[in-house]
Amino acid sequence: ESMESQLRTFDNQVSYSTVYLYIDEVKTYTQTEEQTRLQRMAGGFVNSLKGIGNGFLDFCVSFVIALPYLVVWAVIIVGFILLIRLIVKKSKKSSEKRALKQQIKERERQAAYEAHLKNMDKEKVQKADTVDSENSQGKEKKE
Numbered sequence: 041e042s043m044e045s046q047l048r049t050f051d052n053q054v055s056y057s058t059v060y061l062y063i064d065e066v067k068t069y070t071q072t073e074e075q076t077r078l079q080r081m082a083g084g085f086v087n088s089l090k091g092i093g094n095g096f097l098d099f100c101v102s103f104v105i106a107l108p109y110l111v112v113w114a115v116i117i118v119g120f121i122l123l124i125r126l127i128v129k130k131s132k133k134s135s136e137k138r139a140l141k142q143q144i145k146e147r148e149r150q151a152a153y154e155a156h157l158k159n160m161d162k163e164k165v166q167k168a169d170t171v172d173s174e175n176s177q178g179k180e181k182k183e
Contacts, residue, residue, distance in 0.1 A: 075083065
Protein backbone atom coordinates (compact mmCIF):
# COMPACT_ATOMS: atom_id res chain seq x y z
CA GLU A 41 0.00 0.00 0.00
CA SER A 42 2.79 2.37 0.69
CA MET A 43 4.12 1.82 -2.79
CA GLU A 44 0.76 2.53 -4.31
CA SER A 45 0.58 5.68 -2.28
CA GLN A 46 4.00 6.76 -3.52
CA LEU A 47 2.97 5.99 -7.11
CA ARG A 48 -0.13 8.16 -6.75
CA THR A 49 1.97 10.93 -5.30
CA PHE A 50 4.35 10.77 -8.24
CA ASP A 51 1.44 10.75 -10.68
CA ASN A 52 0.02 13.88 -9.07
CA GLN A 53 3.35 15.66 -9.21
CA VAL A 54 3.87 15.03 -12.93
CA SER A 55 2.38 17.67 -15.26
CA TYR A 56 1.71 16.85 -18.85
CA SER A 57 2.29 19.27 -21.71
CA THR A 58 1.52 19.23 -25.39
CA VAL A 59 4.11 20.53 -27.77
CA TYR A 60 3.15 21.49 -31.31
CA LEU A 61 5.91 21.50 -33.88
CA TYR A 62 5.37 22.90 -37.37
CA ILE A 63 7.90 22.32 -40.11
CA ASP A 64 7.71 24.09 -43.46
CA GLU A 65 9.67 22.85 -46.42
CA VAL A 66 11.75 25.43 -48.23
CA LYS A 67 10.70 25.57 -51.88
CA THR A 68 13.68 27.54 -53.09
CA TYR A 69 16.94 27.71 -51.27
CA THR A 70 18.25 31.23 -50.79
CA GLN A 71 21.87 31.98 -50.14
CA THR A 72 22.72 34.01 -47.11
CA GLU A 73 25.78 35.74 -48.54
CA GLU A 74 25.36 39.32 -49.69
CA GLN A 75 24.23 39.76 -53.28
CA THR A 76 25.14 42.43 -55.77
CA ARG A 77 22.49 44.81 -57.06
CA LEU A 78 22.30 42.97 -60.37
CA GLN A 79 21.79 39.66 -58.57
CA ARG A 80 19.07 41.21 -56.39
CA MET A 81 17.32 42.62 -59.50
CA ALA A 82 17.53 39.26 -61.26
CA GLY A 83 16.23 37.48 -58.16
CA GLY A 84 13.41 39.98 -57.79
CA PHE A 85 12.46 39.56 -61.45
CA VAL A 86 12.43 35.77 -61.13
CA ASN A 87 10.33 36.02 -57.96
CA SER A 88 7.90 38.34 -59.79
CA LEU A 89 7.51 35.81 -62.61
CA LYS A 90 6.94 33.04 -60.07
CA GLY A 91 4.34 35.22 -58.35
CA ILE A 92 2.56 35.82 -61.66
CA GLY A 93 2.59 32.09 -62.40
CA ASN A 94 1.24 31.26 -58.95
CA GLY A 95 -1.42 33.94 -59.31
CA PHE A 96 -2.49 32.53 -62.67
CA LEU A 97 -2.69 29.02 -61.21
CA ASP A 98 -4.72 30.32 -58.26
CA PHE A 99 -7.05 32.07 -60.71
CA CYS A 100 -7.51 28.86 -62.72
CA VAL A 101 -8.30 26.88 -59.58
CA SER A 102 -10.77 29.53 -58.40
CA PHE A 103 -12.37 29.66 -61.85
CA VAL A 104 -12.90 25.89 -61.91
CA ILE A 105 -14.34 26.02 -58.40
CA ALA A 106 -16.73 28.85 -59.36
CA LEU A 107 -17.69 27.31 -62.73
CA PRO A 108 -21.02 25.80 -61.58
CA TYR A 109 -22.13 29.19 -60.24
CA LEU A 110 -21.01 30.90 -63.43
CA VAL A 111 -23.00 28.43 -65.55
CA VAL A 112 -26.15 29.02 -63.49
CA TRP A 113 -25.76 32.80 -63.79
CA ALA A 114 -25.08 32.52 -67.53
CA VAL A 115 -28.29 30.53 -68.02
CA ILE A 116 -30.27 33.09 -66.02
CA ILE A 117 -28.79 36.04 -67.93
CA VAL A 118 -29.29 34.41 -71.36
CA GLY A 119 -32.90 33.57 -70.44
CA PHE A 120 -33.49 37.15 -69.33
CA ILE A 121 -32.01 38.53 -72.57
CA LEU A 122 -34.15 36.18 -74.69
CA LEU A 123 -37.25 37.20 -72.74
CA ILE A 124 -36.50 40.88 -73.31
CA ARG A 125 -35.97 40.26 -77.05
CA LEU A 126 -39.30 38.44 -77.25
CA ILE A 127 -41.09 41.28 -75.48
CA VAL A 128 -39.46 43.86 -77.76
CA LYS A 129 -40.45 41.89 -80.89
CA LYS A 130 -44.06 41.59 -79.73
CA SER A 131 -44.11 45.27 -78.87
CA LYS A 132 -42.76 46.19 -82.31
CA LYS A 133 -45.32 43.97 -84.04
CA SER A 134 -48.21 45.44 -82.09
CA SER A 135 -46.99 48.99 -82.69
CA GLU A 136 -46.60 48.21 -86.41
CA LYS A 137 -50.16 46.85 -86.46
CA ARG A 138 -51.43 49.98 -84.72
CA ALA A 139 -49.54 52.18 -87.17
CA LEU A 140 -50.93 50.20 -90.13
CA LYS A 141 -54.48 50.49 -88.78
CA GLN A 142 -53.93 54.21 -88.27
CA GLN A 143 -52.71 54.56 -91.87
CA ILE A 144 -55.72 52.63 -93.17
CA LYS A 145 -58.09 54.84 -91.15
CA GLU A 146 -56.30 57.94 -92.39
CA ARG A 147 -56.55 56.76 -96.01
CA GLU A 148 -60.24 55.97 -95.54
CA ARG A 149 -60.83 59.45 -94.10
CA GLN A 150 -58.88 60.99 -96.98
CA ALA A 151 -60.86 58.96 -99.53
CA ALA A 152 -64.16 59.92 -97.87
CA TYR A 153 -63.11 63.57 -97.83
CA GLU A 154 -62.12 63.45 -101.50
CA ALA A 155 -65.42 61.73 -102.37
CA HIS A 156 -67.25 64.42 -100.44
CA LEU A 157 -65.38 67.12 -102.36
CA LYS A 158 -66.24 65.43 -105.67
CA ASN A 159 -69.90 65.27 -104.69
CA MET A 160 -69.83 68.94 -103.75
CA ASP A 161 -68.17 69.78 -107.08
CA LYS A 162 -70.81 67.78 -108.93
CA GLU A 163 -73.58 69.55 -107.03
CA LYS A 164 -72.00 72.92 -107.84
CA VAL A 165 -71.72 71.97 -111.50
CA GLN A 166 -75.32 70.76 -111.53
CA LYS A 167 -76.50 73.96 -109.84
CA ALA A 168 -74.48 76.01 -112.26
CA ASP A 169 -75.93 74.05 -115.18
CA THR A 170 -79.41 74.52 -113.77
CA VAL A 171 -78.83 78.23 -113.30
CA ASP A 172 -77.36 78.52 -116.81
CA SER A 173 -80.25 76.64 -118.34
CA GLU A 174 -82.74 78.79 -116.44
CA ASN A 175 -80.91 81.90 -117.54
CA SER A 176 -80.85 80.77 -121.14
CA GLN A 177 -84.53 79.87 -121.02
CA GLY A 178 -85.28 83.23 -119.50
CA LYS A 179 -83.41 85.00 -122.31
CA GLU A 180 -85.22 82.97 -124.97
CA LYS A 181 -88.57 83.93 -123.54
CA LYS A 182 -87.66 87.58 -123.60
CA GLU A 183 -86.72 87.42 -127.21
